[in-house]
Amino acid sequence: MKIKLNIWKQANAKAKGKFEKYELDGVDEEMSFLEMLDSLNEKLIKEGKEPVAYEHDCHEAICGSCSLYINGRPHGPGDVIATCQMHMRSFKDGETITVEPWRAKSFPVLKDLIVDRDAFDKLMAAGGFISIDAGQAPDANANLVSKIDADKAFDAAACIGCGACVAACKNSSAMLFVSAKVSQLALLPQGKIEAKRRALNMVAKMDELGFGSCTNTGACEAECPKGIGIDFIAKLNREYLCASFTEAE
Amino acid sequence: MSKLDAKIPEGPLAEKWTKYKASMKLVSPNNRKKLDIIVVGTGIAGAPAAASLAEMGYNVKVFCFQDSARRAHSVAAQGGINASRNNKNDGDSVYRLFYDMIKGGDFRAREANVYRAAEVSSNIIDQLTAQGVPFAREYGGTLANRTFGGVQVSRTFYAQGQTGQQVLLGGYSALKRQVGLGKVKMFSRRQMLDVVIIDGKARGIITRNLVSGEIERHAAHAVVLATGGYGTIYYLSTLAVQSNGSAAMQAFRKGAFFGNPSFIQIHPTCIPVLNEYQSKLTLMSESLRNDGRIWVPKSKDDKRKPNDIPEEDRDYFLERRYPAFGNLVPRDVASRAAKERCDNGFGVGKTGLAVYLDFSVAVGKQGEKVINGKYGNLFDMYEKITGESPYKTPMMIYPAGHYTMGGLWVDYNLQTTIPGLFAIGEANFSDHGANRLGASSLMQGAGDGYFIAPYTVSNYLADEISTKLPSTDSPEFVEAENSAKALLDKFLSINGTQTATSFHKRLGNIMWNFAGMQRNEEGLKKALGMIADLKKEFWSDLKIPGKTEEINQELEKASRVADFIDLASLIVTDALNRKESCGAHFREESMTEGGEALRIDDQYSFVAAWEYQGEDKEPKLHKEELKFENVEVKVRSYK
Amino acid sequence: MTKFFTSSIGQKFFMSITGLFLMMFLVVHLTINSLLLFGDGSLFNIAANFMSSNIIMKVIEPILALGFILHILYASYITLKNRMARPQNYLVAGKTNVSWASKNMYILGGLIFIFLVIHLANFFWKVKFGTVAAISYDGGETELHDVYALVAGLFKGWWWYDVLYIIGAIFLFLHLTHGFWSAFQTIGWDNNKWMSRLKVIGYIYSIIIAGGFALIPLFFLIKYVV
Incomplete structure (x- = not known):
């Protein structure tokens, strides 16, 4: 098949970017989207042109590197899918595919389709952990955890930190990301001890980093490659309200 | 042979680690803040090692090439993590886990290291659980187990099919906590270009900032490599596309021995x-x-x-x-x-x-x-x-x-043959012999990171408390930076016609066809020639667009492929040398009548540790004889 | 607590609380208004006069106004801030499958606000500060404002007012379909079980409220104009 591509090109963080048009022939529908981009790049390099910079690594929808906004959706067409698992059979012959980087103030573009997601790391450093040093751990079975809570905590912990939630949200809100971590740890007995502090610190950091606020559109949930639900956002709201009213500052 | 001292402590197998720990040198808390440690790689070995060392009070600098530490490829491990806790009352024990690993590795691993890996396995589960890793639970609230390939007990702990992700995020969150506390300085999007040796000791690394292209010098009292495996040598593998063997090759070129490079699962x-x-x-x-x-x-x-x-x-x-x-x-x-x-x-x-x-x-x-x-x-x-x-x-x-059992040769302290340079996790060769058992890679990586490296690195640093942090202006740093820069410029100056990826594909083909699942002398020799030819072609016809002072993914690929080409020769050399079949290494010349692998214990019961001899020169073989005092060496049969 | 008022969740909390308060007001408002549909208007007039003279209502009235003002101010502030979180927009607008209303709450709110101004000018302003004909149901002992005549006059006299009020109800309906459920989500009521329940309840609520308000002009339209 033959496709037309309309891809955001930007030399570096300070440069002004623009869309560049490409045409690619001989695209196999069994190709993954990333392999299609690879073959475009091979072609561009051979033609002496600048290849398109984009991020990818594991190709198993688990590392969270890919960050492509394709035809108006993070990770492209399809639900509960990351870009790396999307294949060209999802597109039609002759179709124009527009590829953009994640757009958010907190995720500045570094080059072409590569954005800086350091803000997520900063959020984690602000409280996405349980304060325990190596060697201090009690026996793993000393704290019993109900299977329901453990499974629910896992559902939240499945987040791959790709940032599709922020990219999908019209407010560039990081609430799904933060809520997943806060919920995961608040659901487990070992995480409850500093649950309030965690919620307060992570939300404060989220606001500081310039993410928007949640207006409950549910776009994040619809685009999350791991299907993380916005019921965790309700839980974060609950945890945060409760912490704000009870935790001494 | 003289240089290879595995430093295995004296005493009965089950007491070696305990006794050794009790006799190790310590660094007092007020001295720890004067000591700097570099950790390269943030997978299931690197992240916990960095976090644990920072928790102890050392100043830690952590490097990864990804945009975030959470993306290291440990994240993709699926099945589980082993631990000998006997939670199922089915007769599991440290010894049994140790024995399964030794046997699974086809009797080509070091007894003392494997036993220690089994010994610390239980603590890992405690630690990860305390960090909030949501391991699967029974309805009664206790941890659940599943059975995994080739063993008779149920000792695998898991978090659905994403155990690696959850276990890694445990280590990552501990790391982020230390970043927040200011004890760890995180350097993401950095490619390691060289290790710096001063007076025979590892004292720092040279990195390239993958965003600005800037070449940076980082000094420390010790360097820990947790850079994973090199399965991407085949181009197509289960590994992440950016996983590479470059850090190991840099260490190898600076004098660290490479152990059993041909053992690839x-x-x-x-x-x-x-x-x-x-x-x-x-x-x-x-x-x-x-x-x-x-x-x-x-x-x-x-x-x-x-x-x-x-x-x-x-x-x-x-x-x-x-x-x-x-x-x-x-x-x-x-x-x-x-x-x-x-x-x-x-x-x-x-x-x-x-x-x-x-x-x-x-x-x-x-x-x-x-x-x-x-x-x-x-x-x-x-x-x-x-x-x-x-x-x-x-x-x-x-x-x-899939997985490389081979890696940098390390002694019992996980220290390479370069003092002050440690290798942990998949980056070292130590615990899996010629074949790895399912669910034991997370176990070994986490064990190295949480519970072994923090002790052995401290033991090394105890003699360094009065050493001042070396200046990054010292001639060794300047020289290392200059040669790294020269190499990058060389990639860009070739201006040929073929992309780095196309070379990687061709190298992968050679390796897959001649040094993959089945190997023979003729094919391996042929492969050596083909790799040499490919290398010549690479250095004369490579095409890298752009420049060094920017994000240049092609340049990153080129430096990985250049290292892969040299590593490929090393793998083939090792495979040629080992004329027996064992575990994942199958030599067609050494099989039973039924076509099964045939070990030759009297000739090949050793670790092949290779020493670099210079560009394009055949490396020198050192043998670490393997002694089995606690298990009976047997033949595996599945008919 | 001080941080709470300035935090993103805290601000949303006030949107939620004021929203819930306004939704309660809508129930009371519709209950009274539904009397327009019955009898000769005396029921409505008595109820309306009770509401405007009652001491409790006199206290609640400014609170209600404050509720509206806070809801609008917070919405404006949050919307502005959220816009700033994405300085550069996508070329291809979001194709994610989410409800149109949820993405356009501020626009819907703005339209409702315009409607509200007209609505207040039509009735509230006239009753409060203008001249409304008097009527008595007890032989002249007590005189009441004939609000019924005011309403009926408007809806009978100008058909496009009926249409305007119906359109206003549609905007309100869309606003409420998202607002009802969203308010509970923001105060943390929700979980995966209650989410679908609250969405259903929210729809029923929105249909009753918006349908009820639309019914009144429709009633006058059909009865007198057509």
């Missing part, structure tokens, strides 16, 4: 190559073979659709060849059997390089719902990638490069 159940553009193969968990039956058509070039091929025209070759174990033979055996069928023209799919993994009997007997409960996420992943539903059509699978 080939995983039998992966989604096969679909087209020539493919950049990655996807692992389908080994557990699928519990219910799936592997077959190919009985006649060559049978172009019928799998469901149209009647029972009598199917060859269930594993069941035929290995009636006792059937579809559940170990990874290496299953891989070789599939390759044999395909090489003889019975393979299926467009490329003829695939076999069927058929669930029709299981779906028929157990129903779609039960099968979905067991393998739902894997079936979904398969369908997303291939567009076919395994409930209806048989899966197509083929073996792919």
Whole structure:
């Protein structure tokens, strides 16, 4: 098949970017989207042109590197899918595919389709952990955890930190990301001890980093490659309200 | 031989680590803040090591090439993590785990290290749980277990099919906590270019900032490499596309010995190559073979659709060849059997390089719902990638490069032959011998990171408390930076016609064909010549666009491929030298009449540690003899 | 607590609380208004006069106004801030499958606000500060504002007012379909079980409220104009 591509090109963080048009022939529908981009790049390099910079690594929808906004959706067409698992059979012959980087103030573009997601790391450093040093751990079975809570905590912990939630949200809100971590740890007995502090610190950091606020559109949930639900956002709201009213500052 | 001292402590196997820990040198808390440690890599070994050392009070600098520490490829481990806790009351013990690993590794691993890995395994589960890793639980609230390949006890802890992710995020969160506390300085998007040696000791590294392109010098009192494996040497593998062997090769060139480089595990159940553009193969968990039956058509070039091929025209070759174990033979055996069928023209799919993994009997007997409960996420992943539903059509699978048992040679302290340079996790060679057991890679990496490196690195640093942090202006740093810069400029100046990826693909082909699942002397020798030719071509016809002072992904690839080419020669040299078959290393010259692997214990019961002798010179072999005092060395049979 | 008022969740909390308060007001408002549909208007006039003279209502009235003002101010502030979180927009607008209303709450709110101004000018302003004909149901002992005549006059006299009020109700309906459920989500009531329940309840609520308000002009339209 033959496709037309309309891809955001930007030399570096300070440069002004623009869309560049490409045409690619001989695209196999069994190709993954990333392999299609690879073959475009091979072609561009051979033609002496600048290849398109984009991020990818594991190709198993688990590392969270890919960050492509394709035809108006993070990770492209399809639900509960990351870009790396999307294949060209999802597109039609002759179709124009527009590829953009994640757009958010907190995720500045570094080059072409590569954005800086350091803000997520900063959020984690602000409280996405349980304060325990190596060697201090009690026996793993000393704290019993109900299977329901453990499974629910896992559902939240499945987040791959790709940032599709922020990219999908019209407010560039990081609430799904933060809520997943806060919920995961608040659901487990070992995480409850500093649950309030965690919620307060992570939300404060989220606001500081310039993410928007949640207006409950549910776009994040619809685009999350791991299907993380916005019921965790309700839980974060609950945890945060409760912490704000009870935790001494 | 003189230089190879494994420093295994005296005493009975079960007491070695405990006694050694009690006699190790310590660094007092007020001295720790004067000492700097560099950790490269943030996977399941690197992140915990960095966090644990920072918790103790050292100043730690952590480097990773990804944009975030959370993306290290440990994240993709699926099945689980082993620990000898005997939670199932089924007779598990530290010794049994140790024995399974030694046997699974085909008696090519060091007893003392393996025993220690088994010994700390239980603490890992405690630590990870305390960090909030949501391991699967029973309804009563206790930890759940599952059984994993080739052992008779149920000792694998898991978090659905994403154990690696959860375990890694445990270490990552500990690391982020230390970043928040200011004890760890995180340097993401950095590619390591060289290790700096001053007065014979590792004192720092040279890195390239992948955003600005700036070459940076970082000094420390010790350097810990947790840079993972090099399975991407085959180009197509189950590894992340950016996983590489560059840090190990840099250390090797600076004098660190490389242990058993040719021991590379080939995983039998992966989604096969679909087209020539493919950049990655996807692992389908080994557990699928519990219910799936592997077959190919009985006649060559049978172009019928799998469901149209009647029972009598199917060859269930594993069941035929290995009636006792059937579809559940170990990874290496299953891989070789599939390759044999395909090489003889019975393979299926467009490329003829695939076999069927058929669930029709299981779906028929157990129903779609039960099968979905067991393998739902894997079936979904398969369908997303291939567009076919395994409930209806048989899966197509083929073996792919997976895990490297080989790596930098380390002693009992996980220290390489360069003082102050440590290698942990998959980056070292130490615990898996010639073949790794399922669910033990997370165990070994985490064990190294949480509970072994913090002790042994401290032991080393105890003699360094009065050493001042070396200046990054010292001639060694300047020289290392200059040669790193020169190399990058060289890549850009060739201005040929072929891309780095195209060289990587060709190298992968050579390695897969001659140093993959089956190896022989003729092929390996041929491969050495082909690699040398490829190297010449690489350095004369490479095309890298752009410049160094910017994000330049092609430049990153080129430096990885350059290292892979040298590593490939090393792998082939090691494979040539080891004329026996053991574990994943199968030499056609050394097999039983039935076509099974044949070890030659009286000649090859050693670790091959290779010493760099200079560019394009054959490396020098050092042998670390393996002594088995606590297990009986046996032959594995699956007939 | 001080941080709470300035935090993103805290601000949303006030949107939620004021929203819930306004939704309660809508129930009371509709209950009274539904009396327009029955009898000769005396029921409505008595109820309306009770509401405007009652001491409790006199206290609640400014609180209600404050509720509106806070809801609008917070919405404006949050919307502005959220816009700033994405300085550069996508070329291809979001194709994610989410409800149109949820993405356009501020626009819907703005339209409702315009409607509200007209609505207040039509009735509230006239009753409060203008001249409304008097009527008595007890032989002249007590005189009441004939609000019924005011309403009926408007809806009978100008058909496009009926249409305007129906359109206003449609905007309100869309606003409420998202607002009802969203308010509970923001105060943390929700979980995966209650989410679908609250969405259903929210729809029923929105249909009753918006349908009820639309019914009144429709009633006059059909009865007198058509």
